[in-house]
Amino acid sequence: MDDSLTARRxxxxxxxxxxxxxxxxxxxxxxxxxxTELTMWYHGAGGDAGLxxxxxxxxxxxxxxxxxxxxxxxxxLESFPRAVYNDSVxxxxxxxxxxxxxxxxxxxxxxxxxxxxxxxxxxTDEDIANFLPGPIGKWQGKLYSIGxxxxxxxxxARKSILDEFGIxxxxxxxxxxxxxxxxxxxxxxxxxxxxxxxxxxxxxxxxWYPYAFxxxxxxxxxxxxxxTTYKTAQNVLNGPEAIAFGEWWQNLFTSKLAxxxxxxxxxRATGFIEGKYALSWNGNWQALPAVExxxxxxxxxxxxxxxxxxxxxxxxxxxxxxxxxKHPDGAAAFIKFAIQDKFLVRFSDLGGFIPARxxxxxxxxxxKPGAPLEVFFGLSEKQGFxxxxxxxxxxxxxxxxxxxxxxxxxxxxxxxLDAAADEIDADIERNNGYGF
Amino acid sequence: xxxxxxIARRAGTAWSYALLILVALIFLIPIVFMVxxxxxxxxxxxxxxxxxxxxxxxxxxxxQNYVGAFERVPVALFVFNSVFVTAVTVVLSLLVCSLAGFSxxxxxxxxxxxxxxVIIATLIVPFETIAIPLLLMVAKLPWxxxxxxxxxxxxxxxxxxxxxxxxxxxxxxxxxxxxxxxRDLLExxxxxxxxWWQVYRMVIMPLSGPVLATAAILKCLAMYNQYLWPLxxxxxxxxxxxxxxxxxxxxxxxxxxxxxxxxxxxxVPIIVLYLVLQRAFITSIASTGIKG
Numbered sequence: 001m002d003d004s005l006t007a008r009r010x011x012x013x014x015x016x017x018x019x020x021x022x023x024x025x026x027x028x029x030x031x032x033x034x035x036t037e038l039t040m041w042y043h044g045a046g047g048d049a050g051l052x053x054x055x056x057x058x059x060x061x062x063x064x065x066x067x068x069x070x071x072x073x074x075x076x077l078e079s080f081p082r083a084v085y086n087d088s089v090x091x092x093x094x095x096x097x098x099x100x101x102x103x104x105x106x107x108x109x110x111x112x113x114x115x116x117x118x119x120x121x122x123x124t125d126e127d128i129a130n131f132l133p134g135p136i137g138k139w140q141g142k143l144y145s146i147g148x149x150x151x152x153x154x155x156x157a158r159k160s161i162l163d164e165f166g167i168x169x170x171x172x173x174x175x176x177x178x179x180x181x182x183x184x185x186x187x188x189x190x191x192x193x194x195x196x197x198x199x200x201x202x203x204x205x206x207x208w209y210p211y212a213f214x215x216x217x218x219x220x221x222x223x224x225x226x227x228t229t230y231k232t233a234q235n236v237l238n239g240p241e242a243i244a245f246g247e248w249w250q251n252l253f254t255s256k257l258a259x260x261x262x263x264x265x266x267x268r269a270t271g272f273i274e275g276k277y278a279l280s281w282n283g284n285w286q287a288l289p290a291v292e293x294x295x296x297x298x299x300x301x302x303x304x305x306x307x308x309x310x311x312x313x314x315x316x317x318x319x320x321x322x323x324x325x326k327h328p329d330g331a332a333a334f335i336k337f338a339i340q341d342k343f344l345v346r347f348s349d350l351g352g353f354i355p356a357r358x359x360x361x362x363x364x365x366x367x368k369p370g371a372p373l374e375v376f377f378g379l380s381e382k383q384g385f386x387x388x389x390x391x392x393x394x395x396x397x398x399x400x401x402x403x404x405x406x407x408x409x410x411x412x413x414x415x416x417l418d419a420a421a422d423e424i425d426a427d428i429e430r431n432n433g434y435g436f
Numbered sequence: 437x438x439x440x441x442x443i444a445r446r447a448g449t450a451w452s453y454a455l456l457i458l459v460a461l462i463f464l465i466p467i468v469f470m471v472x473x474x475x476x477x478x479x480x481x482x483x484x485x486x487x488x489x490x491x492x493x494x495x496x497x498x499x500q501n502y503v504g505a506f507e508r509v510p511v512a513l514f515v516f517n518s519v520f521v522t523a524v525t526v527v528l529s530l531l532v533c534s535l536a537g538f539s540x541x542x543x544x545x546x547x548x549x550x551x552x553x554v555i556i557a558t559l560i561v562p563f564e565t566i567a568i569p570l571l572l573m574v575a576k577l578p579w580x581x582x583x584x585x586x587x588x589x590x591x592x593x594x595x596x597x598x599x600x601x602x603x604x605x606x607x608x609x610x611x612x613x614x615x616x617x618x619r620d621l622l623e624x625x626x627x628x629x630x631x632w633w634q635v636y637r638m639v640i641m642p643l644s645g646p647v648l649a650t651a652a653i654l655k656c657l658a659m660y661n662q663y664l665w666p667l668x669x670x671x672x673x674x675x676x677x678x679x680x681x682x683x684x685x686x687x688x689x690x691x692x693x694x695x696x697x698x699x700x701x702x703x704v705p706i707i708v709l710y711l712v713l714q715r716a717f718i719t720s721i722a723s724t725g726i727k728g
Contacts (some may be wrong), residue, residue: 044672046684081683084667091668094568095575097590099671206686266482269689297643 034335035067035074036329039099041089043317045079059150066337073330075101084108093117098322098332105207106147106315107387107397110139114391114435118144119323122332127339132316132377134384136354145320146335149343149353152379155198156267156272156280156290156301160344162299165191172302172378175402178219178248185257187279200258200275203268208403211412212281212365213249215311215385220310223388224400225424230390230436231426237400238417246305247415253408260351261405284376288352291372300375303383316353354380391434395427465491470703474501474696481693501693502701508694509684510673511701518677521596522659528601529655530648536602537610538636542622549694553609555726563664570599571668591672600659606651613647614640649716653709659704678702 021175041064045119056079062074064308076096078099080088084110092098093115112118128136130293133280135147162169167184172175176184188197199211214224222242225233236242252258258269259277263334272280282290290298303310321331321336344360346366354376355361366373387393409414428434457640468491473481475497505511540552574589580685589595609703617640625635641648663679670676682702685695710717 041671046687061662080671080674081680081686082688083683083686084680087667090588090672095588095590095668097575097588097671208688264482270479273610285621315685391646430566 011362014219017032022053035071036327036330037333038073038075038101038325038327040075040077040084040101040103041099042077042079042103043082043085043105045081046317047156055169055351055353056304057346058343058350061346062338063107063344065420066334070333071338073327073333075334077348083125089117096324098324100322100325100327101334102320102322103317104137104145104320106137106145106318106387107207107210108319109145109318110389111391111394113139113144113318116323118320119325119328120144121146121335122319122328123336123339127336130358131356132314132354132358132380132384134386135316135318136379137315137318141390142331145318147316147318147337147356148230148338149316149347149356150314150380150384151316152314152315152376152378152384153215153281154296154302154379156282156283156287157278157301158297159299160297161188161278168244169299170304172375172382175302175310178302178304179228180245182224182248183204186278189255193418194278195271195276196257196259197254197277198252198258198281199263199268199271200252200403201263201268202259202261203263203265205401207406209404210387210397211313212283213404214400215383216306217242217245218311218385219303219306219308220248221306221308224396225388225390226430227388230388230392231428231433233396233421233428236421237403238414238421241308243413243418247406248416249404250407250410250413254410262409269428274365276387284354284373285352287373287376288366298372300373300379301378311385312379312383314380390400390436392424392428392431396424397426449591467703467728470696470699473693474500474580474700476501476693478691478693479697501691501697504691505685505694505697505701509698510693511675511681511683511698514676514678514681514703515701517593517675518660518679521593521677522656522663524593525597525600526652526655527601529606530651532602533606534610534641534644534648535623535636536607537614538640540607540611541614542640543632550720551726555604555607560610567664567668573600574669590669591675592676595669596662596675597665599665600655600662603655606655609647609651609654612642617643621707646716646719647718650711653713656709657706687700 011111017259019300037136037283039300042056042059043058050368060077061079067074089098089102089112099116101290102112102118104118109118121137121144121147123143131146132150134150137145137147158273159169162184165187166182167187168176170180185197188194201208204212210224216222217237220241222239222245223236226236228310253260259271267276269276272282273290280290287300319335321328321335325331333420339356341355341357341360343351343362348360352353352373354373355364355367358377360369361377362369366370368374388396390396398421406416437477472491472493473484475493476484477496477498477500481490482494484495489495536555575588576587579586579589579592579594589598607669612725621639621643622635625639630638658665661679665681666675666677670680680696681701682698685691685698
């Protein structure tokens with residue numbers, strides 16, 4: 001009797017232990033061994049992503065490969081419309097709800113780092129060796145973000161047209177001088193063959209203005225803000241060089257050399273291809289349709305040199321880690337994974353982006369030696385000039401945009417630039433110098 | 437004599453109709469532009485916009501913009517989100533605000549007039565001034581869901597609903613309407629032994645069709661057009677409403693045709709709602725003096 005009771009107890013104990021083991025194993029399986037989720041925010045909702053629909057597909061493919069390449073982390077993407085992305089990040093930062101991985105427009109990064117939205121990115125110099133300068137997002141000596149691609153602007157032109165009017169074809173080593181550029185525009189205008197000699201893209205608003213037009217100001221010798229101190233815009237945004245830029249800029253529109261700020265967006269998209277404009281100041285992301293249309297006749301010319309070198313904007317969208325991420329090691333692992341050459345090549349081949357690393361450019365369809373867009377890599381490398389690296393840039397950019405639009409619309413150059421410089425200074429003062 | 441009076445009357449009527457047609461056109465022309473543009477490719481839409489062609493179904497017409505809009509944006513999800521949030525908020529708002537209005541109009545309690553004054557005073561506070569404090573608050577509020585106890589309401593439906601259930605304008609509408617109802621009805625019900633809840637449910641609410649319709653439409657419009665608040669509290673696409681979805685089209689090259697197609701789709705539910713409630717809405721406007 002006792003034996004049978006003891007046997008039953010032992011049996012019950014065995015079953016209990018077995019059940020406990022199964023439950024424990026299940027718990028271990030679902031907690032300790034489960035991949036940790038990393039949230040990632042990206043500005044590409046709506047398919048277009050501001051540059052090319054393939055950009056979003058590229059991001060999704062990198063995430064898929066990262067998730068299947070290891071079992072520690074799972075990246076989950078949340079996409080936002082480009083137009084409201086920055087506002088969404090700001091609101092989320094206020095609410096303490098930032099994701100692990102953020103994408104950030106290069107010139108906005110210092111503001112986000114200064115505001116405490118981002119933390120330094122633990123990548124080594126070796127990880128980012130051979131990168132173009134634009135995609136490297138550094139502020140106060142620390143790396144905060146890194147881009148998989150860069151963008152560049154060039155003058156789209158047709159060799160047959162330049163030859164017809166006896167205009168020299170400029171090169172990276174010998175770009176047009178300001179006088180040569182102006183003379184070329186006048187020749188093209190005098191021909192009467194085009195609605196306008198050049199399309200500057202004034203139909204595009206927002207960041208395009210400081211990205212595309214501030215390099216002209218810098219080539220004249222001015223700037224948006226004094227980069228030696230980052231504490232004032234006086235004498236750089238309203239100094240003699242800046243006034244010379246403003247007068248040149250205004251003349252483009254008063255002399256009907258370029259369409260003004262009321263330009264039809266449709267003309268911006270197709271005007272050069274349709275022959276309405278002889279030249280177009282445009283980005284590499286718009287280059288492939290022009291290549292298809294004009295083939296070998298198409299030229300991508302460097303920015304003119306107005307006295308202080310040929311300059312174009314640099315730095316596009318980049319990835320970084322939010323300050324509130326509980327898994328910065330996982331976020332860094334993803335970003336390090338994403339900057340492999342094979343992905344930089346994939347982005348480039350999919351959407352025509354400039355690969356961030358030279359070794360990737362050499363493997364890409366569009367940027368390898370002899371390829372149709374090769375010149376853009378050289379432009380980025382030699383002429384790329386990042387916008388002012390300061391948290392105040394987000395305000396500076398809007399002030400600059402308004403000033404150049406006003407000048408294009410006929411506002412007094414000196415008064416407009418003085419007002420813009422004062423506004424930027426007032427913002428810097430309100431923010432106690434932004435830490436400079 | 438009679439003939440000249442007849443002619444004068446006819447002329448007056450003709451002038452009235454002419455004026456009414458003119459006013460109607462002012463409201464109809466943008467809608468006609470939107471509908472016509474939604475069938476045109478961008479290039480044609482922009483070139484037509486400077487002429488009468490913008491309002492005519494001419495040129496290269498197709499449904500391509502609608503196809504593009506559905507490809508670019510999860511339209512069905514956003515329509516569901518907006519309709520769901522709007523419907524639940526309107527129902528809860530009518531209940532809560534009518535109860536508040538009933539109490540403020542009929543019950544005698546200490547501080548009633550002061551409370552009503554404070555509620556009306558909230559009408560002059562723009563939402564933008566309280567948006568950030570409200571965001572900070574809802575980010576820390578507790579909630580019990582199917583996942584258990586949670587802290588923070590962000591990325592949910594209820595964060596888009598609860599802050600909007602009670603509002604000063606709706607309470608004020610009910611108070612005004614209730615005060616105009618004959619008090620004899622209420623007193624007769626009380627003498628017959630009805631509780632306050634029974635008076636509210638069985639006497640007052642059956643008489644409140646017009647104000648319910650007005651409050652529902654005004655609330656519905658406000659909720660359906662919500663933009664800033666959902667933008668701040670819905671980082672997950674799964675919870676975004678229609679108006680935030682509109683931003684999907686504003687890329688470097690704006691797809692204007694798709695914008696117009698999307699706006700046509702967005703407008704349908706609200707036009708249907710208005711047509712259903714039109715009679716009650718006009719009756720209520722006539723009786724309360726609210727001009728919408």
